[in-house]
Amino acid sequence: MKKWLMVVGMWGILGAQAGWGQTDPWPSVGNEAKPWARWWWMGNAINEQTITQLMGEYADVGFGGLEIAPIYGAKGYEQQYLPYLSPDWMAMLRHAVKRGDSLGLGIDLTVGTGWPFGGPQVRLEDAATRVVYRTFEVQAGMPFTKKIVPEDPKQLSAPLLSLTAYDERGHAKVITNRVAADGTLKWQPTNGRWTLYAVFEGKTFQRVKRAAPGGEGYTLNHFSRDALNRYLSRFDSAFHRKPQGIRAFYNDSYEVYGADWSADFFTEFKKRRGYDLRLQVRELFSGDTTANTSRVKSDYRETMAELLLEQFTVPWTQWAHRYGSATKNQAHGSPGNLLDLYAAVDIPEAETFGSSFFPIPGLRRDSADVRNVDPDPVMMKFASSAANVTGKRLASSETFTWLTEHFKTSLAQCKPEVEQCFLAGINHVFYHGVTYSPEEAGWPGWLFYASVNFVPNNSWWPHLDGLNGYITRVQSVLQSGKSDNELLMYWPVYDNWDDADGRMMTFTVHHIDRWLQPTPFYENLQLLHRHGYAVDFISDNLLAAATVSNGRIRTSPDGTPYKALVVPVTRRMPEETLRKLINLARQGATIVLQAVPEDIPGLGNYTKRHTTFKKTVAALPGSGAVISPDVVSALQTQDIHGEPLAAHGLGFIRRNAADGTYYYVVNHQSNAVDAYIPLLAAGNGMALMLDPQSGAFGKTPCVAMNGHYGVRIQLRPGEAVIVKVGAETGGAVPDWDYLGQKLDEIPLANPWQLEFENGGPELPKSLRMDTLQLWTRNPDEVYQTFSGMASYSTTVTVDKTADPALYVLELEKVHESARVYINEQEAGLVWSLPYRLRIGHLLKPGENSVRIEVANLMANRIRDMDRKGMEWRRYHEINFVNIDYKPFDAADWLIQPSGLAGPARIIRYKSE
Secondary structure, X not given: OOOOOOEEEHHHHHHHHHOOOOOOOOOOEEHHHOOEEEEEEEOOOOOHHHHHHHHHHHHHOOOOEEEEEEEOOEOOOHHHOOOOOOHHHHHXXXXXXXXXXXXXXXXXXXXXXXXXXXXXXXXXXXXXXXXXXXXXEEEOOOOOOOEOOOOOHHHOOOOEEEEEEEOOOOOEEEOHHHEOOOXXXXXXXXXXXXXXXXXXXXXXXXEOEOOOOOOOOEEEOOOOXXXXXXXXXXXXXXXXXXXXXXXXXXXXXXXXXXXXXXXXXXXXXXXXXXXXXXXXXXXXXXXXXXXXXXXXXXXXXXXXXXXHHHHHHHHHHHHHHHOOOEEEEOOOOOOOOHHHHHHOOOXXXXXXXXXXXXXXXXXXXXXXXOOOOOOOHHHHHHHHHHHHHHOOOOOEEEEEEOOOOOOXXXXXXXXXXXXXXXXXXXXXXXEEEEXXXXXXXXXXXXXXXXXXXXXXXXXXXXXXXXXXXXXXXXXXXXXXXXXXXXXXXXXXXXXXXXXXXXXXXXOOHHHHHHHOOOOHHHHHHHHHHHOOOOEEEEOHHHHOOOEEEOOEEEOOOOOOOEOEEEEOOOOEOOHHHHHHHHHHHHOOOEEEEXXXXXXXXXXXOHHHHHHHHHHHHHOOOOOOOEEOOOHHHHHHHOOOOOOHHHHHOOEXXXXXXXXXXXXXXXXXXXXXXXXXXXXXXXXXXEEEEEOOOOOOEEEEEOEEEOOEEEEEEEEOOOOEEEEEEOOOOOOXXXXXXXXXXXXXXXXXXXXXEEEEEEEEOOOOOOEEEOOOOEHHHOOOHHHHOOEEEEEEEEEEEEOOOOOOOEEEEEEEEEEXXXXXXXXXXXXXXXXXXXXXXXXXXXXXXXXXXXEEEEEOOOHHHHHHHHHOOOOOOOEOOOOOEOOOOOEOOOOOOOOOOOEEEEEEEEEEEEEO
């Protein structure tokens, strides 16, 4: 099996670059700690030379791996298209894997082109299936001349699965065997009026979205193992049943529209639920809101969830393991139990879609560039919870999808969005995405229609190592040790399923306002987070395997045990789950129920199951479980408290390592925080501090506070810090410097020289300016259409004979990122808020040179091209659309501010 982790001394490398010296207390880094990216192979118009070149550029800027995703191609390059999985295409895949091995870049692969799973090997009988039903009225003594066939002409070939007859009192009988092959009904009632429900195995006829050449075809039936096996056989043939060096095979979010059935569904349903669904089809298709209808639909939805898990997710993972590879799966959007689906794969993957509001001063969020759905970190926690509960090391995320409109995303906007992923437990970020583009495609090159376009043609590409380095440092910590969340929360999925509205129920990112946010589960989670508790979710199936050890709930041999399990208000709970909760409580686990569950879900064998459930409920009060509407007070009564960090408005996540506990702490507020804050895991009088933005680190003393040790946390809006407590610190680790009292400031008031270094459409002439200002303030069109890199240079005189102090360069407005040089020595990147750098170690007494290399966005150049009617987007399929999925046109955009605007100053602080 190909090793997942290629360990290198990344912290040592970063430390040497930052001048840390030889002692490095932070985790070693492999390629999985670096950000990965989805790599769009457009039309599979690929060749070895360009693959070699591009992968080198990706590695140089700090990527750790690529997920190959073939999609539709660019027009005019059809002769270069390689058919998907052809020998020539396989040769390119092998070259990419080999090149990745030499560069330390891992390779993942989507199992198909575009999305979802599908292709030319999917015959109609294996294609995504939907139930088609039709009702007929039959009366005794009246001739029936209609044919029992679907009403929809497109579904006329759909086979009849069942025909159920209901009399006027609601009694049902199955008469499928009374229908001839041509649809003629050979049955006549002897009395009364009857309603017939005919159920057919229809097809969605959905085809693969954004398919690459050679990948076109029907979408797969995800509820049939036989269909899956026939689908995967094409890959077996292309791979010659030999491992290909793929780290993980990937499955995108479930976008199989209208697929709600499978040919053997009636059989599977009876086997799993214990009754004949054919005798309840009226309820299944009913719009009534009766309890009976809700129960039938709950059973239907539970069966669909089990089929997706057992007929697709589990056997697909087993198939990948035979090739020495892992599986990486996005379960959201599916009709399955998200926690069970995520838990069944090796790397559960969440997704961020759109942008979030953060009150960080100066952070741009233009209303015209925002999708109508904000990402919700709770949605991401389904993937991370499944990983934590089952002891998996990685939880990934498709990140930055439609973060803003094309060409307008800054690195500063990426930072809090990815931090929100980290705070939700994600520790393996995938950018969406990077597009393979040959040199002859010119500028802006080939681009994908929903990506942030992390491509070498992007103006800020030379500064991308700032974001990549930050993510690498954070993920090196978040991938070490084990998750240290103290609470489990039961997800009452049966409350969702027990709903008479509709039939199929999918748990999508875009509709969390329907199935997630209005629930007691969500309300309690928000409450617990506000009180500083760290929570993972658990399903009925995962809970069944839980054990108790020393009063803690253990869900896997490799995971950190939990202090308590919280059950929010739950209407429908299986008796087996309630019995498990009671057994855990009797064994000494802390179980907090907000209320007693009302009843069991489903209809099958209801009377007997309901009686058993009531007996189990009667045993609940004497089990040791706590029943309280106030879960926070109940936890505190059990001496289980949240982190005081939350009271300061700080986001955090903990990791438990062998030699201590890591806290990743973020300030997404509008105000700064500078306070001693108790950390519940702190075990001695010293802590290690890491600045993941710059890589600097040092040790700091802790102070005793209310029975715990407190650490001084000093964060301005937009900043993050990592604190390690409980570890021994040697004398070689430097002291951590806090910024103390502001002593004075030195304005950068001398004239500035502005030189344009690279970019286009042409390089503007140099400018001399008395005060610092944006280059787009110049009315000349050449400045307003330029996208690329320019350097602002000046000098400043510093008197360093005063007492030792910390010198910080602070820039007011940066559009959009900047690399700073002091006396021609690199001081670092300012790519996120707040725009400041410590530069004291590079300053000298007297005159100092300051050069600030600034990159703007691609937007102004694209605007110019569209205003001039220049053709730069010519793709098959969806072509290129804007954030509202309308044809893209930047001609009416406003000029995006570019460059630096004042004031710029050096502030001298007292060191503390």
